[in-house]
Amino acid sequence: MNKAWIAALIALAPLSAETIVIQNATVMTVTKGTLKGSVVIKDGKIAEVGEKVMVPQGATVIDGTNQYLIPGIIDCHSHIAADGGINEGSVSVSSMVDIKDVLNPEDIAIYRALAGGVTTANILHGSANAIGGCTLPIKMRWGKDAQSLIFEGAMPGIKFALGENPKRAGNPQGGRGAATTVQARYPATRMGIEDTIREAFNEAKAYKEEWDAYNARVARGEHLIPPRKDLKLEPLKEVLEGKRYVHAHSYRADEILMLIRVADDYGFKIRTFQHVLEGYKVAKEIAAHGAGASTFSDWWSYKVEAFDAIPYNAALMAKKGIVVSLNSDDAELMRHLNSEAGKAMKYGGVSENDALAMVTLNPAKQLGIDNRVGSIEVGKDADLVIFDKFPLSDYAKVQKVLIDGTVYFDRDKEASDLVLKTAEKQKLVDKLKQQQAAQGGRGGRGGRGQ
Amino acid sequence: MKKLVTALVFVCAYAFAQAPSTFAIRNAKIVTVGGPVIAKGTVVVRKGLIEAVGENVAVPSDAWVVDGEGLTVYPGLIDSLSTVGMPGAPATSTTATAGRGGRGQATPATPGTPVTAAAPLARGPEDRPATTSWVVAADEIQATDRRIETVRSAGFTTAVTFPTRGIFAGQGSIVDLLSGEKAGEMVLVPSVGQYISLTRAGGGGGMGGGFPSSLMGTISYIRQIYLDAAHYQLVKDTYAKDPRGMERPAYDRALEGVLESKRILFPANRLVEIDRMLRFAAELKQPVILYGVHESYRPEAIQVIKKYGAPVLVSLRWPEPTRDANPDDVDSMRTLETRDKAASAPALLKKAGVRFALYSDGLDQPRDLQRAVKKAMDGGLSREDAVRALTLSAAEIYGVADRMGSIEKGKIANLVVMRGDIFEDRTKVELIFVDGRKYTPAPDTATPGGRGPATDDPGGNR
Numbered sequence: 001m002n003k004a005w006i007a008a009l010i011a012l013a014p015l016s017a018e019t020i021v022i023q024n025a026t027v028m029t030v031t032k033g034t035l036k037g038s039v040v041i042k043d044g045k046i047a048e049v050g051e052k053v054m055v056p057q058g059a060t061v062i063d064g065t066n067q068y069l070i071p072g073i074i075d076c077h078s079h080i081a082a083d084g085g086i087n088e089g090s091v092s093v094s095s096m097v098d099i100k101d102v103l104n105p106e107d108i109a110i111y112r113a114l115a116g117g118v119t120t121a122n123i124l125h126g127s128a129n130a131i132g133g134c135t136l137p138i139k140m141r142w143g144k145d146a147q148s149l150i151f152e153g154a155m156p157g158i159k160f161a162l163g164e165n166p167k168r169a170g171n172p173q174g175g176r177g178a179a180t181t182v183q184a185r186y187p188a189t190r191m192g193i194e195d196t197i198r199e200a201f202n203e204a205k206a207y208k209e210e211w212d213a214y215n216a217r218v219a220r221g222e223h224l225i226p227p228r229k230d231l232k233l234e235p236l237k238e239v240l241e242g243k244r245y246v247h248a249h250s251y252r253a254d255e256i257l258m259l260i261r262v263a264d265d266y267g268f269k270i271r272t273f274q275h276v277l278e279g280y281k282v283a284k285e286i287a288a289h290g291a292g293a294s295t296f297s298d299w300w301s302y303k304v305e306a307f308d309a310i311p312y313n314a315a316l317m318a319k320k321g322i323v324v325s326l327n328s329d330d331a332e333l334m335r336h337l338n339s340e341a342g343k344a345m346k347y348g349g350v351s352e353n354d355a356l357a358m359v360t361l362n363p364a365k366q367l368g369i370d371n372r373v374g375s376i377e378v379g380k381d382a383d384l385v386i387f388d389k390f391p392l393s394d395y396a397k398v399q400k401v402l403i404d405g406t407v408y409f410d411r412d413k414e415a416s417d418l419v420l421k422t423a424e425k426q427k428l429v430d431k432l433k434q435q436q437a438a439q440g441g442r443g444g445r446g447g448r449g450q
Numbered sequence: 451m452k453k454l455v456t457a458l459v460f461v462c463a464y465a466f467a468q469a470p471s472t473f474a475i476r477n478a479k480i481v482t483v484g485g486p487v488i489a490k491g492t493v494v495v496r497k498g499l500i501e502a503v504g505e506n507v508a509v510p511s512d513a514w515v516v517d518g519e520g521l522t523v524y525p526g527l528i529d530s531l532s533t534v535g536m537p538g539a540p541a542t543s544t545t546a547t548a549g550r551g552g553r554g555q556a557t558p559a560t561p562g563t564p565v566t567a568a569a570p571l572a573r574g575p576e577d578r579p580a581t582t583s584w585v586v587a588a589d590e591i592q593a594t595d596r597r598i599e600t601v602r603s604a605g606f607t608t609a610v611t612f613p614t615r616g617i618f619a620g621q622g623s624i625v626d627l628l629s630g631e632k633a634g635e636m637v638l639v640p641s642v643g644q645y646i647s648l649t650r651a652g653g654g655g656g657m658g659g660g661f662p663s664s665l666m667g668t669i670s671y672i673r674q675i676y677l678d679a680a681h682y683q684l685v686k687d688t689y690a691k692d693p694r695g696m697e698r699p700a701y702d703r704a705l706e707g708v709l710e711s712k713r714i715l716f717p718a719n720r721l722v723e724i725d726r727m728l729r730f731a732a733e734l735k736q737p738v739i740l741y742g743v744h745e746s747y748r749p750e751a752i753q754v755i756k757k758y759g760a761p762v763l764v765s766l767r768w769p770e771p772t773r774d775a776n777p778d779d780v781d782s783m784r785t786l787e788t789r790d791k792a793a794s795a796p797a798l799l800k801k802a803g804v805r806f807a808l809y810s811d812g813l814d815q816p817r818d819l820q821r822a823v824k825k826a827m828d829g830g831l832s833r834e835d836a837v838r839a840l841t842l843s844a845a846e847i848y849g850v851a852d853r854m855g856s857i858e859k860g861k862i863a864n865l866v867v868m869r870g871d872i873f874e875d876r877t878k879v880e881l882i883f884v885d886g887r888k889y890t891p892a893p894d895t896a897t898p899g900g901r902g903p904a905t906d907d908p909g910g911n912r
Contacts, residue, residue, distance in 0.1 A: 083722065084648070084665020091574055096674065097666040101730070104722050106784070125666075133666060145725055145750075225684055229677045231670055232574065421783070428786045436771065 019047075020405060021055050025064025025386065029376040030071055030353060030361045039069060041382040044404035049376055067399060068391050070356060071375050072119025072383030073337050074363035076294040077247075077274050077327035080109035080334070081123060081138060081149065089128030092166070092186060093200045095158060096231040097133035099123050103146040109331040110149075114140045114409040116335030117385040117398045120151060122367055124274075125159040127249040130166045130187065130196040132159035134235050135247060137367050139383070140401075142408050155368045157271065158235050161249035162259060163305050166193055194258050201266045204236035211237070245271035245368065247294075251305040253281040260289045272366045274327070276317075277309035283320035292323040292366035297343040299333075314358060315348020325363035342392035355392055381405075471886060472496045474509040475867065478518020481834075483525050483842045484856030493523055495863040498886035503857050516867070521880060524837055524872055525856050526607025526864030530763050530844035531715070531741050531809040534601055534609045535591045535625060535636070571660030575674040579661055580649065583707025585620030587611050588640040591633040597814055602627045603891035604816035605872070607864035607884045608638070610848060612645040612715070617668055618675065618704065619645040621711055624850060626864065626885050638862075642848050643739065644711035646672065669730065676734045679705045713737040715763075719744045721751045728758040739847060741809065744769055744792040752802045761805035761847040764839075766813055766822035768793050796839060797830030807844035808836070816879065816891070823873040836873060862886075 020041040027049065028034045040048035040056065048054075055061060079086045083104040088094035103123070113121065119140055125133030135158060137151040167188050187193050210227045217224055238244035246263070250256050250273050263270050272292040273279060277300055279286060279293045286293060295317070300309035310316075318324045326341055328334035341359045344350040350358070364374025372381050382405035389396040401409035473495040480488040480503060492507040493500060501510075509515060572579030590613065601609065607627055613620035624639040648668050662668045685699045714734075716727040719742040731738035741763040745751050755762060769789045771781070781789075799806045808826065813819045823836050831839070845855025854862045863886035870877030879891040 082666075084668075085650075085663070088662060088664045088667040088670075090572075090661040090663040090667065094667065096575065096670040097662075097664065098670065099666065101669040101726070102664075102666045106720075106722055108782075145754075146722065147729070225688055226681075228681050231674045231677070425780075425783050425786065428783070428790060429780065432771075432786060432789060 018405065019056050019059040020062060020382075020402070021053065021059045022062045022064045022069055022384070022386065023055075025067050025069040027069045027376055028071075028353070028356055028391065030357050031375040031377055034353070038064075039376060039382075039384070041384075041402070041405040044382055044406070046376060046378055046380050046382050046384075049378060062386070062400065064386060066388075068387040068389070068396070069376070070117070070338075070385050070387065070391050071360045071380075072373060072385055072401065072403065073117045073359045074325075074367070074369075074374060075113070075118050075121040075328050075334055075337060075359075076272065076325045076363040076366050077329045078113075078121040078123055078331075078334060079126065079329070080113065080121065080331050081105065081107040085126075086124075087126035087128040088133055089126070090185075092129050092196045093131040093232060094125070094129050094133050095131050095200075095233070095235045097125065099125060099133060099135050100150065100156075103138065103149055105141075105144060105146050105149050109334070110140050111142045111409070112331065113334045114142055114401050115398055115411075115414070117338060117387070117391075117401060118334055119383040119385070119401060119403050120364075120367075120369070120373055121334070122157065122247070122363070124157075124247060127159070127161035127165040130161060130193045131200050131236070132161055134158050134244070137369060139403050140408065141403055151367075151369060151372075153372075155243070155245055156238075157245040157247050157367075158239060159247055159249065160197065160259070160270075162193055162255040163190065163249075163251050164303055165249065166196075190255060190258070193255075194262060197259070197262055198265075200236060201240070201262070201268075204233050204240060205266070207233040208237045208240055239268050240266065242268070247272045247274050249274045251275055251277050252308075253278040256282050257285060260285060260291075263289070271368075272325075275306075275329070277306055277313060279322070280310065280313045280316040283317045283322055286317070287321045292325065292362070293317045294325045294327045294363065294366060296329070297326050297340040298347070311343065311347035314344050315350050318348075318350065318354065318358075323362050323365050324358055325366055326358045327363070336394075338387070338391050338396060339394045342394070345392065352392065469887065470514045471498070472501075472510060472513040473516060473883070473886070473888065474507075474513040475516040475518045475521070475523055475865075476509055478516075478867070479522040480857060481522060481524045481837060481872075482857040483838055484858045492518075493857060493865065495865070495883060495886045498863055500857060500859055500861050500863050500865075502859055516881065518867070520869060522868050522871065523857065524605070524866050524868065525841040525854070526866050526882065526884065527605045527840045528608040528610065528807070528844040528855065529601065529606050529810045529840075530610050530807040530847065531622075531811070532601070532609035532611045533614055533812070534597045534627070534814075535593070535595045535611050535633075536587060536613055537590055537592050572662075574661050575671045575678075577661070578675075578702075578704040579671065580616035581618040581675075581704045581707075582613060582616055582620050583618035583644060583705075583711070584703045585613050585707070586623060586641055587613055587621060588623035588625070588633075588637040591623070591625060591636060593628070593631055593633045593636065598627050599629060599892050600814045600816075601810070602629075602882055602884065602889060603879060604810075604814070604819045605866040605868070605879050605882065606810075607866065607882060608854065610642060610844070614645055614647065617647060617649060617662075617671060618708065619647060621645075621707065622715070624848060626862070628884050628887060629889065638853070639848070639850060641710060641712070643713035643715055644708065645715050647717055672730075673734070675704065675708055676736070678702075679708045683709060713739060715739045715741055717742050719765075721745045721748050721754070724751050725754050728754060728760055731760070732758060739763060741765065743806075744788055744795065746804075747788075747791040747795040747798055752798060752804060755799075755804050756802060761807070762799065763807050763809045763847075764796055764799070764826075765811040766808050766819065766826070767811035768822060768825055791829075793825040794829030796826045796836070800831060800835050800839075805843065805847060806839060807847055808839045809844075820873050820875070820877075824875070827873060833871060833873060 023038045037051035038053045040053050081104050083102045088097040122137045124135045136156045137154045138149040139151055141148050187196050248270050270291040272294050274294050276293045276295050295313050298311040300306045314324050337359045341355045344355040361374035364370040373383050384402045386399040387396040388399050399411050476492040480491045491505045494502040610622050610624050612622035621641040625636040628636050650663050662671050682705045689696050689699050714736045718724040718727040718740045738760050742765050743762045769792050842855035845851040863883050865883040867881040868877050869880050882889045
């Protein structure tokens with residue numbers, strides 16, 4: 001059913017109906033090793049991967065000689081493409097808000113991410129509160145509308161945050177400057193954060209029971225007034241029902257363990273720990289819980305809780321059996337996640353393939369979309385990136401990016417378009433300047449009103 | 451000669467204590483809007499209504515006659531989104547904040563406005579932050595508002611005026627711009643819809659200030675309100691049927707106000723916002739009017755608007771460069787393009803068959819209004835369509851075209867009499883009829899140091 005819907009969607013996009021063959025490239029499939037060969041794309045999906053493939057009639061051929069082909073990069077932690085703030089920081093539990101409502105498909109950061117080879121990103125609420133807003137993965141379908149960005153069929157998520165951000169460290173009164181009459185916001189300690197999360201789930205459990213009881217009675221044929229639908233508790237109910245992933249912003253080992261305990265007590269799972277800079281200290285426990293870890297390659301010391309970090313974090317966690325990804329949390333860093341993955345090879349001796357997996361297959365697994373993206377396999381979405389050099393190198397440049405078999409970024413086209421666009425913009429700037437000058441001069445003449 | 455006649459009319463008006471209630475404007479060009487233009491004809495006004503209009507209409511013996519030689523009669527202009535007459539309303543733009551999709555500031559706490567209480571801070575939707583949905587503009591109208599005369603002098607006889615502070619600001623009313631009357635006499639329709647803005651009660655940034663403090667917070671709040679309203683209605687109806695044994699539902703004035711409103715007004719300027727807010731209104735199952743819509747010059751925007759079939763109100767406050775901006779900063783291509791093309795939006799909307807009206811967006815001064823409309827005409831809108839967008843189209847959007855918006859027998863006698871073509875530089879408003887009452891325009895008050903661009907005849911030899 002779902003598949004049919006997706007197929008219908010793809011059929012609607014005329015460009016993706018095109019058959020494309022990327023020939024003679026070094027294909028890093030991630031799941032099936034690296035080969036010199038070609039990839040055939042049909043109807044937005046990968047139709048064939050091999051050293052020798054038949055080029056279907058009428059297919060567009062992209063020559064990949066001396067180039068590298070990898071699956072589209074996936075960023076498990078991003079805040080781009082959202083309008084009007086990514087934090088609903090007024091309350092400690094802001095699960096009623098949803099990034100989906102404020103997607104901005106015209107955010108230039110989407111295009112820039114594309115230029116860095118990113119095809120999918122998990123757009124998260126900020127970390128201002130213990131329980132943040134609802135989140136979702138999007139594809140970088142630049143030029144499409146907001147609805148078309150949404151990674152169709154993907155499980156939505158919710159952001160949790162632990163530690164200094166939600167307790168407002170350095171900001172104990174909840175605001176800067178004593179002059180402003182800003183009220184303090186609970187919680188102000190790590191203890192308070194745990195309490196806030198527990199209280200929210202107590203509420204959510206009661207809410208779920210109320211609805212379950214209602215549904216049971218309606219099923220028995222009773223006519224009842226339904227309980228009030230509470231947008232704050234709905235997502236938490238979904239977490240309890242396993243219908244929504246929890247992505248938890250965390251740094252310290254103790255708070256990671258705390259959240260695992262809370263989750264165990266309430267019977268839900270943490271899908272990923274985000275940042276998780278001290279994850280290497282509690283990797284065994286994270287692995288036992290079944291959570292993924294999405295961390296930085298080597299970004300730390302920007303606050304006290306981020307001091308006890310090591311660049312071996314990703315490698316060490318992976319060795320304990322955790323699905324590890326490297327994320328950006330930043331529109332700029334997002335543009336070179338390939339070289340972030342490369343660092344995992346230096347620190348911890350991760351293999352080429354496993355390092356690449358940390359920005360492709362592993363984040364796909366963490367977001368529950370690895371059946372669609374994350375590797376170059378027949379049947380998966382044709383989300384592909386062509387690099388001119390070994391992709392984990394700092395010197396590698398993205399040449400082309402395809403999503404669903406449609407080219408969304410092309411370096412050659414970009415280079416030629418840039419000249420035209422710059423000229424076009426200059427023309428407009430001049431035109432408006434002239435208009436402004438004319439308007440300014442009008443008053444100077446005076447007496448126009450006769 | 452013409453001047454003499456006009457002067458005579460004025461003298462007569464002053465000479466009699468009892469203002470006349472029957473007028474005939476003869477030998478004037480009549481732009482009926484509803485029908486064809488009458489090159490030379492007569493309009494008869496009696497007891498606040500248009501009694502007759504046509505080429506060969508007899509002038510009643512008891513009518514005060516206005517010689518319309520060289521004059522053109524238009525239907526009175528309707529400002530389809532205004533704050534005129536609202537206590538404490540800012541004279542300036544309402545959409546400057548709202549239209550940016552919530553990037554605006556918090557609502558300023560002005561003394562005397564019955565809006566959000568200063569404290570305590572909202573902790574969630576249950577506290578109904580920045581909500582005065584129950585406020586009806588008609589109940590708040592101040593007949594003594596000086597802006598009434600100002601905007602009337604620009605040719606407006608009618609305003610759809612709204613409370614505009616907060617997220618659910620309140621219900622708008624259609625009012626005729628009479629002077630010195632009891633406020634109640636001005637009101638044509640007390641409630642036409644709920645004005646919603648995407649301001650953030652918490653002021654943004656998330657550092658205290660209460661819920662909501664982000665655009666997504668405001669959107670979720672609006673969504674929760676409509677869920678609550680539906681639930682409230684259900685509980686109330688059930689209770690009304692049989693109260694015995696049922697817990698008494700609490701009265702919620704915020705939800706009452708929402709349920710009373712037959713349509714909602716959403717801000718949306720950019721394409722992304724137009725798409726977002728139309729989709730949101732459809733989700734809420736509320737008839738919607740978008741206001742702002744400066745990016746509706748983009749074909750994609752028109753496509754979306756057509757898909758949802760929503761009417762739009764285009765702000766006449768065209769985008770301008772930020773004042774005192776760093777001259778080295780270059781705006782984005784989109785910003786520049788919007789500045790260049792926003793005023794062509796009305797022409798494109800017209801061409802696409804979208805229902806639209808223009809609104810002043812706080813441009814009170816006759817000169818500012820005239821220039822803004824002229825800009826839309828320079829952008830391709832015909833004069834005829836510009837007039838329609840400020841008269842009949844506005845009436846149609848609010849469902850009152852049966853009583854106003856065109857010069858037609860039996861409709862309310864709201865007329866504006868111009869010397870010259872409307873919206874031209876040198877054209878002057880000669881007379882205004884509101885509800886059949888005659889007014890003369892106030893002298894142009896755009897003096898140096900006043901509001902509006904400083905380029906308006908500084909020290910001109912007027």
